[in-house]
Amino acid sequence: MNELWLGACVDEANYVFLLPNRPVLPDPVDIGFLKKPDVSILIDLNGNHWRKIFTIMAKLAAPSYDSWKVFRDKELLTKVGIAFSLDQLRDYRGVVFIVGNTFREGLPVVSSAQEIGEVHTSFVYLPYVWCPYLDYRQFPNILIEALREYILEKKC
Template sequence: MNRLWLGACLEKADYVFLLPNVPILPSAPLDPSFLERPNAAILIELNGNHWRKILTIMAKLTAPDYHSWKTFRDDQLFDKVGMVFSCDQLDHYKGTVFIVGNTFRSAWPVDDRAQSMGYSHHAYVHFPYVWCPYLDYRQFPNVLIEALREHILER
């Protein structure tokens, strides 16, 4: 189990993404403030294009204004978004949880009451949970991002 929590804390996060992969972090000693408010540019620099895509999809899903997702990703994403890497970290969380990819599906299966969204790529929503594809454009195209975002904002 990886107890790492990045970004907005349990009490402040509007959204938490449960991810299967931990990013490479700056070398030790790691400044604790980086964990609370990671720098997106540093994460992208250390982890490459793969994590740029992950952070971009997170921003597109959660930015207050869709058209400003890039600024939101670079400057504000971690004010309202947390990232965790094991299910047990969410025991007391009350906001929206994105269960990313298939890694956690056996521990956290899609609820039978969940609404299916998408056509060739799917996400399932039963608030406060969103079961979604891995955060990569091949699995999570913009059309699904936009549909899911609209559904989340209607809530």
Template sequence: MIFLIPNAPILPDTCDSYLDCAPTQLIELNGNHWRKILTIIAKLLTEPGEDWRIVRDQYIWERAKLCFSADELPLKGECTVIVGKTFLEQMPIPQDAEQIVCRKHAVYLSGSYIWSPYLDYRQFPNVLIEALKTRLKVSS
């Protein structure tokens, strides 16, 4: 799964890319903000019976790719989560997109694209994470 995120993390001097870093390094350097981002990604990618903490800390880069501009996205194919409002002008939500609403928050699905709120628990609570995971399992 690809996540198009509007802000790249600060990397340690020893890393050329986020892929060269352990998630714990990114969290240590970038704080609670990136802990939340990586935790929500891990929860979305966790299979039944798995602990999201282990997925986040050990396997996240095997399951998730991060992009920080629309130009970095592959042309098509992989499930892509467009995070937050930053990219809506470049990649607007189609009018016929399926909507999943939980309380006052929503995600939109169209083809292999998902438009999601920012990866923060106030905007993307656990109930929405679970609803999206359930919907993705139904379509696969």
């Protein structure tokens, strides 16, 4: 397991989130869990921090914003992939959320990217979205909603 990938595979993911940190996985971990991970098990193993990460992902990726909680608990990792290194993205053609600052040297924000938000911001140059770490102090609901609206508008 050199390159950890969680959730929907490259060919099936609606979105991919590139994260700088990995969650604790069940021990022993099997390939079946990696392909179809259970959000509730990951939250149990990793605590409130990962509940917040999954919640923000769900709010960004749910088909309807009002259904984010059900989406998080039942569908998130069947529709969203989670990568942990830049080279994992080479075959993916959809929207990629580059989370935090860890990967900005290898994939810098382009000067023509659209800035979304006011106090808290993200930058979009589709298919890339450079966004804050998935924590409400850095990524509040107002930014989630503005970013979601912008991406959905541009994807249509």
